[in-house]
Amino acid sequence: MPRITADRAGGVNVCAMLDTLAYAEIGPEMLADSDDGYNVLVGSLPGRMLTFGSYADHPDVYHAATDSTAAGRYQILSRYWPHYRAQLGLPDFGPLSQDRYAIQQFREQRALPLIQAGRFIDAIAAIRNIWASLPGAGYDQHEHDIDTLARAYEAAGGKFSGRSRDWYDEVEKRL
Template identity: 35%
Template sequence: MPNLQLRHLVLAFAGLSLAAPASAAEASGAWQLGPEARVTPVRVSMMSPLPAAPRVFAITPERRALLNTIRYAEGTWANGQEVGYRILFGGSLFDSLDRHPNRVMRTARYASAAAGAYQFMPFTWDMVTRAMGIPDFGPESQDQAALFLVQRRGALHLADRGELSPDLAARLAPEWASFPTLAGRSFYGQPVKRLNDLRRFYEQNLAQLRNEAAAVWEDVAIRQAPPACNDASLSCQLERVGEPSTAR
C-alpha cells in the first residue's frame, strides 16, 4: 500500500477515537484510583457522521431543560446559579472563565480534571473548541459546547421533542457518566442517576421554562396599540395616505 494511503488509513482510525471517549478519563466524569484499579476495555458504539455544527445553537426551552438536567445529573445545578459553571470535580470552585482550568482534583476513590457546568474533560473541551472556535470557558460557551456534544451523539432531534426518553438518556450516557444506559447503569461503571429522577427534574424544569416563555409572548401580545392618529397634523395626513382604502 502506498505510504500516503497508509497514512490516511491511520488517520481514519485515529479519527474514530473521537467518536466516544476511550475510557472514563475522557468522558465528563472521573477515573478510579487505588491498587485494584485496572484498565478495562470499553465497548464504544459507532456514531453516524454528523453535519458540521453551527457556530451558535438556538437555546429553546426544550434544549435549556436538557442542559439543566445534565447539570442536575452532574452535580452542578446549584439551583440554576451561574456558580455552577465554575465547579471543579469534587465540588470546589475555580476563578477564571478564560479557559478550561485543566486541574486534576482527587477524592477518596476518584480523580478527575472535569470542570464546568457540564463537567468537561480537557480532551473533550479541546476537541469542541477546535470544532466550534469557542473563545473562552464562559457560561454561553459551555452551553454551546454541551449542545455540540448532544448533537455529536445524534440526540439533538430527540432533545427537541420535549421529553427525556430512555433512548435520549442512553445516547448521552457515553458522554455523561451520570446518565443511565438502557440497562439503567452508567456507561463507565460510575455512580449514575435514575432515569425517573432525571425525568422528574426535566419535566418540572421544562414546564417552568415554557411558562416563562409564554409570559413573555403574552406581555408582547397585550401591549396596547398607540392611539389612532385623528388630528390635522402633517404626520397624521401622511399616515392616512399609507392606510388601505375602505372604498368598495
C-alpha cells in the same frame, strides 16, 4: 438555568436537557452554591465546593481521587476542550461556551432531534456514554434514576412527546 437562549439552543427542550444534565452532574445544592455550576470542579461535594475563578480557559485541574479533570456545569474533561473550543470558535470557558459545548455533544450523539422532539428516554440513552451521572452510563459512578431526571427535565420546562408518565415504566427497561 443555561445562559444560552432557547432560540440559540434549538428550543425549550434543549435548555431543559441542559438543566437536567446540570442537575445530574452537579446537583441542586451545589448549583445553588456556585455560579449555577459553571465554575465547579470535579470532586466537589455539598458543603465542600471546589471551584475555579477564571473563565478564560478550561481550568485543567486534576483531581486525583476521581482521576479526572472535569470542570464546569457539564463536567467537561480538559482533554476534549481544545478540540471543541477550536471547532465551535468558543472564546473562553464561560457559561455560554459550556452550553454550546454540551449542545455539540447532543448533536454528535444524534440526540439533538430526540431532545427537540421530547423523546427524553431515547435522548438519555443516546448521551449516557458522555455523562457518567446518567442511567446506564456504566462508569462506576453514581447514576441517577430516570424518573428523578424526568422530574428535573419537566421542572426545567421540558416537554415529553405526548406520552404519559406511565410510559417511563415501559421504556426504563431499555436503560
